[in-house]
Amino acid sequence: MMEPLKQAYDLELTDKDHGQGWAFGRPVGITTDQWPRSRINGLPMAHLWTILVPEAYRVKGKDLVAISFFQADDAFEDRVGGVEDMITNLTEMNNIDAEDFWASLSNYANHRHRQETYLEDIIGGGWALIWLTEAEFSGGSTPMPNKENTICLSYEVEEWSSTCFVKDAPAQFIQHVVRIDDPNVGKMLDEWPDEGDENAYIPMFSTKGDALNLDRFHAKNHFGGTANPIQAMPEFSPFYIEFEEMLGDANMGGGNGQIDLLNNNFDWACG
Numbered sequence: 001m002m003e004p005l006k007q008a009y010d011l012e013l014t015d016k017d018h019g020q021g022w023a024f025g026r027p028v029g030i031t032t033d034q035w036p037r038s039r040i041n042g043l044p045m046a047h048l049w050t051i052l053v054p055e056a057y058r059v060k061g062k063d064l065v066a067i068s069f070f071q072a073d074d075a076f077e078d079r080v081g082g083v084e085d086m087i088t089n090l091t092e093m094n095n096i097d098a099e100d101f102w103a104s105l106s107n108y109a110n111h112r113h114r115q116e117t118y119l120e121d122i123i124g125g126g127w128a129l130i131w132l133t134e135a136e137f138s139g140g141s142t143p144m145p146n147k148e149n150t151i152c153l154s155y156e157v158e159e160w161s162s163t164c165f166v167k168d169a170p171a172q173f174i175q176h177v178v179r180i181d182d183p184n185v186g187k188m189l190d191e192w193p194d195e196g197d198e199n200a201y202i203p204m205f206s207t208k209g210d211a212l213n214l215d216r217f218h219a220k221n222h223f224g225g226t227a228n229p230i231q232a233m234p235e236f237s238p239f240y241i242e243f244e245e246m247l248g249d250a251n252m253g254g255g256n257g258q259i260d261l262l263n264n265n266f267d268w269a270c271g
Helices: 083-089 101-110 207-211
Strands: 009-014 021-023 046-052 064-072 116-120 126-133 172-178 240-244 256-260 265-269
Touching: 046 172, 083 101
Parallel strands: none
Antiparallel strands: 009 172, 021 046, 021 172, 046 064, 064 126, 116 126, 240 256, 256 265
């Protein structure tokens, strides 16, 4: 049983390495072969961020202390026949060269990181969440996949797409900042709470929310507390992270996203 949450944390970009993670940059704790791949075209996904998880939010076990998040623009990309089947069903291709695209895809499909969770959004976009141990989080950066054998010969990579090649940028460090007086810490997200229940979740833009000045938490990257989804409020546990596009240049149409770490649910909406 999870301990009740007592604190929410904002995530701020900083020039100083506080040992609490980074946006952009390279992932850690995985091999190059384990770099998450698109289920549509097989391309290595864009690494958005790797963040140390506050102890109270480590819902998958105390030995799993950080999370990495990746994106593929699968909803807008052309499909390469056979990719999804190989990853999903571990289909073997005949007569493949050890250095070619299908061999590299097979290596990924058969040796994925044990903590990788693949998530698909409502429009068919692909995302991958990986929980990391302390040793993995503290390890060296993962070398970039080789372009020569991770892009199908007939495939043209768009300059705007979410791949590791397009979104490769210097790391920007992240710092946890304790939130002060957030009344929604430890509460299930609820778009239509019972106004007569004094312990109910308080939406940011509501009569109670206005009185408590909850809009001070607007457009924040954070663990737990008051949420600010661009559209509908997801029915998530209190153990969630909400992030804006600025965190790793995620492509969400001007919106933001939320991940329920306890239940492996993901939601986002465009602005």
